[in-house]
Amino acid sequence: MTRFFVSPEQMQSQFLVLNGENAAHAKVLRLKAGEQVLVCDGAGNECECTISDVSPNQISLVVNSRRESSSEAMVKASVYMAFSKGDKLEHVIQKATELGAYEIVAFPSKRCVSRPDDKSLAKKLERWQKIAASAAEQSGRGRIPQVVVVSSYKDALVRASNADKAILFYENEQATTLKMALSDSRYSSISLLTGPEGGLEPEEVEQAKSYGLSVCTLGKRILRCETAPLCALSAVMYDSGEF
Amino acid sequence: MTRFFVSPEQMQSQFLVLNGENAAHAKVLRLKAGEQVLVCDGAGNECECTISDVSPNQISLVVNSRRESSSEAMVKASVYMAFSKGDKLEHVIQKATELGAYEIVAFPSKRCVSRPDDKSLAKKLERWQKIAASAAEQSGRGRIPQVVVVSSYKDALVRASNADKAILFYENEQATTLKMALSDSRYSSISLLTGPEGGLEPEEVEQAKSYGLSVCTLGKRILRCETAPLCALSAVMYDSGEF
Numbered sequence: 001m002t003r004f005f006v007s008p009e010q011m012q013s014q015f016l017v018l019n020g021e022n023a024a025h026a027k028v029l030r031l032k033a034g035e036q037v038l039v040c041d042g043a044g045n046e047c048e049c050t051i052s053d054v055s056p057n058q059i060s061l062v063v064n065s066r067r068e069s070s071s072e073a074m075v076k077a078s079v080y081m082a083f084s085k086g087d088k089l090e091h092v093i094q095k096a097t098e099l100g101a102y103e104i105v106a107f108p109s110k111r112c113v114s115r116p117d118d119k120s121l122a123k124k125l126e127r128w129q130k131i132a133a134s135a136a137e138q139s140g141r142g143r144i145p146q147v148v149v150v151s152s153y154k155d156a157l158v159r160a161s162n163a164d165k166a167i168l169f170y171e172n173e174q175a176t177t178l179k180m181a182l183s184d185s186r187y188s189s190i191s192l193l194t195g196p197e198g199g200l201e202p203e204e205v206e207q208a209k210s211y212g213l214s215v216c217t218l219g220k221r222i223l224r225c226e227t228a229p230l231c232a233l234s235a236v237m238y239d240s241g242e243f
Numbered sequence: 244m245t246r247f248f249v250s251p252e253q254m255q256s257q258f259l260v261l262n263g264e265n266a267a268h269a270k271v272l273r274l275k276a277g278e279q280v281l282v283c284d285g286a287g288n289e290c291e292c293t294i295s296d297v298s299p300n301q302i303s304l305v306v307n308s309r310r311e312s313s314s315e316a317m318v319k320a321s322v323y324m325a326f327s328k329g330d331k332l333e334h335v336i337q338k339a340t341e342l343g344a345y346e347i348v349a350f351p352s353k354r355c356v357s358r359p360d361d362k363s364l365a366k367k368l369e370r371w372q373k374i375a376a377s378a379a380e381q382s383g384r385g386r387i388p389q390v391v392v393v394s395s396y397k398d399a400l401v402r403a404s405n406a407d408k409a410i411l412f413y414e415n416e417q418a419t420t421l422k423m424a425l426s427d428s429r430y431s432s433i434s435l436l437t438g439p440e441g442g443l444e445p446e447e448v449e450q451a452k453s454y455g456l457s458v459c460t461l462g463k464r465i466l467r468c469e470t471a472p473l474c475a476l477s478a479v480m481y482d483s484g485e486f
Contacts (some may be wrong), residue, residue, distance in 0.1 A: 023481060026253075064372070070463065071412075071463040073462075073463075098463065098465075098466050099464070099466070099470065100464055100472060110483055115424070138465070139464040139465050139466065140464055140465045141464055146308070175268075177484070177485075177486050178486050179484065179486070201333070217486050219316075219384040220313065220314040220315075220485070221314055221341055221384055222341075222343070222381070222382045223341050223382065224381075224382075225340060227338050227341050227342065230474075230477070231295050231342060231477040231480075232472065234474040234478055234481075235478060235480075237462060237474075237478055238421065238422065238477075238478035238482065239481065241422065242462040243421050243459070243460050243461045243478070
């Protein structure tokens, strides 16, 4: 069923009107009166609607039933990724959204080559949030993951450590596997941190430990900075029973 | 340590010579006499060498020790991906190599929009194999996964079913998880099949079952055709104890 995102306020009413991009999208799909669509508030609630009327720039809907979205992951997984070059962060935002991430947090670290200034950051954040919204729509999610930027590595650690489990992946770690870190206790939220192209500095890894993060390996092969977070997220989704 | 791939024949000698692309790469890295490098035959064997001499177009090496590569995955995971549009197959070849895939097999299926003809296929296969070699080098693998093309969906099923486990992922499957399919017995080889952009036809799914493949879900969200194989491969690497 086609899925549209509207604001939580719009979702309150018994009769909904889709306009702007949503109406344009409906036009492309040639939706007609009588067809069923799904409307989501992007925060985990959705309603099944019947199209009552189609006009050039808006679509009117009648709400049939409301429910909590059934396509959200059971575990809230936050993907913390260091700023990286090119469109790698965009790639990870799109894929992590598909894979069910709760949020994506970008942070600076010592070896980050690319670090956007405040001015370009506002623009980028808007673009990143749109990528997340579009991937959420395409993958059938009921929630749009928020893309968050924190201003320091320390802030990332403090924020990450609030989850039930907080894991930092480091290519020089060999002994502790993700499986060990996950198997010692249940978790309903998890933070997954990965470094930039050049990796994290050993001091940064020590600092993460001091904030309570577990340092784990992702295996014997060196993963690119855009592969590591998605590999870790896939494993967590598998571990927590999603598939 | 910098890693070079040579042919298995070249690896036999006690004194190795790197030339061509390898020598050019060594030049870029400004390697000098006395430095240590790793030379791999791309088939799982490697030797640690000391550079004895550097000339403009070749590098001479003395072999110090030989060993089996320690960075190969314990399970042989074959990634079977339907032909897809654009550079998605290239993306999957690169990432699956990093993640430790044993081989990548491309196959046609009913809803494949893109299906290269024999002439362009030979060229593409050469390009795909280069992508695998380069990703193997960068991720520190001792083996270059082979990229294979099979000419029919049936051939893919027959080939895939030779592994200890053969799994087909289907978006309309809800009951059987990958975890269920993996937990009933041990495995040292596994085939992971995923469909093209438009998904597999229900008859194709039934056909896969008749060849002994298990049909599994990858969770409640619809994954893009380039995300699904990497998600499945990451989960298998996690499940089999790689990280």
